[in-house]
Amino acid sequence: MPDSSSLSRRTLVKGMGALPLAAALGNSGIVRAQNRTKVIVIGAGLSGLNAALLLEEQGVDVQVLEGRQRVGGRVLSHRDVPGNPESGGTSFAPGYARLMDACKRFNVGTIDVTPIVPFFNDRELVLDGKLVPKDQWPTHPRNPFPAALRQSTPWSYLNPVIGKNNPLKTADAWLDPANAKYDVSLHQWLTSLGISEDVIELCWNTNPNFGTTAHDVSAMMVLFGATFAMMQAQLGGRTFGYTAVGGNQAIPEAMANGLKTPVRFGCNVTGIRSTSSGTEVHCADGAVHKADFVISSLPMTVLRRVHLDPLPTGLKGLAINTLASQPVNMLHLVIKKPFWEEDGRNPNIFSDGLAGMVVAERKGRTPKEITSLTIWVRGRNATWMDTLEPKDAIAAIMDDFYRVRPAAKGKVEPKAYHSWYRDQFSAGDWAVWAPGQVTAFAGEVGKPLGRIHFCGEHTAVSNRGMEGAMESGERAAFEVLGLV
Ligand SMILES: Cc1cc2nc3c(=O)[nH]c(=O)nc-3n(C[C@H](O)[C@H](O)[C@H](O)COP(=O)(O)OP(=O)(O)OC[C@H]3O[C@@H](n4cnc5c(N)ncnc54)[C@H](O)[C@@H]3O)c2cc1C
Known part of the structure; x- marks a missing residue:
């Protein structure tokens, strides 16, 4: 040599x-x-x-x-926060055959997260820094949905649209040259289905799963993700998924x-x-x-x-x-007092602000017990956060969160922050295929x-x-x- x-x-x-x-x-x-x-x-x-x-x-x-x-x-559990919340790989489905097998072989216990899914899907909507009460949403000026669907929420509207129009029938069909025509921007594909700019902006660009906006991700990648999720749902039956004990x-x-x-x-x-x-x-x-x-x-x-x-x-x-790679930053808050009992609102939030998605972690003995809060910052917001040092990023996210939920002041404490892009061993989260x-x-x-x-x-x-x-x-x- x-x-x-x-x-x-x-x-x-x-x-x-x-x-x-x-x-x-x-x-x-x-x-x-x-x-x-x-x-x-x-x-x-x-x-x-x-x-x-x-x-x-x-x-x-x-x-x-x-x-x-x-x-x-990119699997990272915070053992210093109650309930060991995840900054990386969050849950896995029964159809994850290799991962399930590894759990069995190496004696790692699993926890069925199915009972917490209904709680996860219920969120407060925050637009332009203000909470939008559920009963006001159908007539709200920023509601972009067609008349029959104005009750839909921004976090649940696109998935059925993508599912209904998804041409990929098997999980590896994204690599089939016959499907090459879907390797265009998600924005282009959605607009070809008649989806409006306002819907794309609110439902995708605000908290994107892939890319910073619908312009820089291939529709093929989103369709692959949707096909995989659909197959996992079929394999899982009534079980949505698991996390590991510890x-x-x-x-x-x-x-x-x-x-x-x-x-x-x-x-x-x-x-x-x-x-x-x-x-x-x-x-x-x-x-x-x-x-x-x-x-x-x-x-x-x-x-x-x-x-x-x-x-x-x-x-x-x-x-x-x-x-x-996907820009995603995670901030975990320890709860000192349940502020949501004071302001009478759900701790979960979908927002077009910096604290884009607030998730009440339910990792206690019953699904009702909230063990910590996780704030997900994604897409353009995460890219912007990454120009700041962690302490300034945390302060900016917390400022945004407190503006929306003033009752939380003094009742939560930021405990762990992780920017996947600033982490030299990841330089981002999951791979994002551009058009x-x-x-x-x-x-x-x-x-x-x-x-x-x-x-x-x-x-x-x-x-x-x-x-x-x-x-x-x-x-x-x-x-x-x-x-x-
Ligand atoms: C916020 C978030 C949520 C997620 N949610 C889910 C989910 O719910 N379900 C799901 O299935 N997946 C989820 N994922 C994705 C999943 O965690 C990853 O796809 C998976 O863990 C990637 O594994 P990997 O081995 O490919 O890469 P990695 O886990 O990144 O492994 C690469 C390894 O290489 C090391 N390394 C990097 N650079 C160097 C270097 N220069 N020298 C030596 N070593 C180096 C790294 O430290 C790392 O240990 C999520 C990820 C994140 C971040």
Whole structure:
């Protein structure tokens, strides 16, 4: 294998910014370790852990390298807040076969969240900083719905429209070239159905699940999500879904404990090289790890900061450098007193302000017990919040929340804040496919680059979220098993 220093300076400068260069080069003079394994898995999220477990089961020597000091990646439970609310992967359905199997295998208990769903769907509406009483909504000047549907709420209006018009019948149909015509902006697709600008603005752009507005997400991605949700609902029957006992992070923790070779923490990968005879993984602290093959689970927004040798070109290069991630920030509030008993309103809120979605967490003994509040900040608001330092972002969100719910002042306390975009190991939340990107390179994201293989939710074919991550880890493990 050629020495690290044989990388040409020109290639490196082209491939990455100046700061991590020395670390990626491995010529900083502090190459600390030369550990050789059969396979290195980068990232101890669900996808990487699933890949590592499957390989170990087949007798392959695997080392998982993780940049953080914890496992779970985008699954993050706050054990310092009552009820262990989630900042990441929130719930999973009975049809998440791989994840359910991992819970069973590693003795992680599950909690049926079906009884809390009706509470979750009931919310106060806040527009222009003011609460809109339910009985005033049908005649409210900002109600954009057609006459027969003016009782509809902004958070429930679009899903049936998307479901009714969804042409994708199977979960992998989003990759079928026959459906390429739906790889246009969600805005374009919705307007083609006669949905008005006002409806799109209120029902999608205010608290978007994908993208910052309906303009920067492909309708195909939304349709894939809808098909997946529909199939999960069919598989789940009367059960909506589960969370894990101790918080969902208990799942990746138990999976990591099931590994023979423990995860190595604090390995911030800055470079990956593949040659004809092996691979090198370079970390920010100067350590170099060697293996026959690498499986990278890094989201594209992170991977594009890592120096790859060979440089990814063509559609693979386009995918790594342009696939976006959802901006989402989470703020968890501890409750000192139930202020909603004072103002007589539901603690749940859907708002066009900064505190876009307030969710009363019901993780106590009965669904009626509210254990904490979670504020979701999404899309344009999250992008704006990310220009602020966390303490200023928290203050801005709380100001907005108190303006709407003055009774909450002194009765709640912000306890945990997480910006997924400002987190260097995520650089955003779930992958967001922009218009045209599905047809351009969805078939490429999971393909190997030399001896470097890829997993992660963004490479999943038939599943989304946590189950998509598990699916992708399985696929990458089988790819490598065929080679070792
Ligand atoms: C707010 C939110 C809500 C969600 N809700 C749901 C839900 O209800 N249901 C659902 O199914 N899914 C949900 N998801 C999505 C789900 O959590 C993710 O799709 C899934 O956990 C992704 O797993 P992964 O292994 O692909 O990636 P990750 O979990 O991101 O794993 C990648 C790993 O790589 C590590 N890493 C990154 N960079 C480096 C580096 N340079 N060097 C070394 N290590 C590195 C990271 O620390 C991480 O551990 C949600 C996510 C969020 C954030």
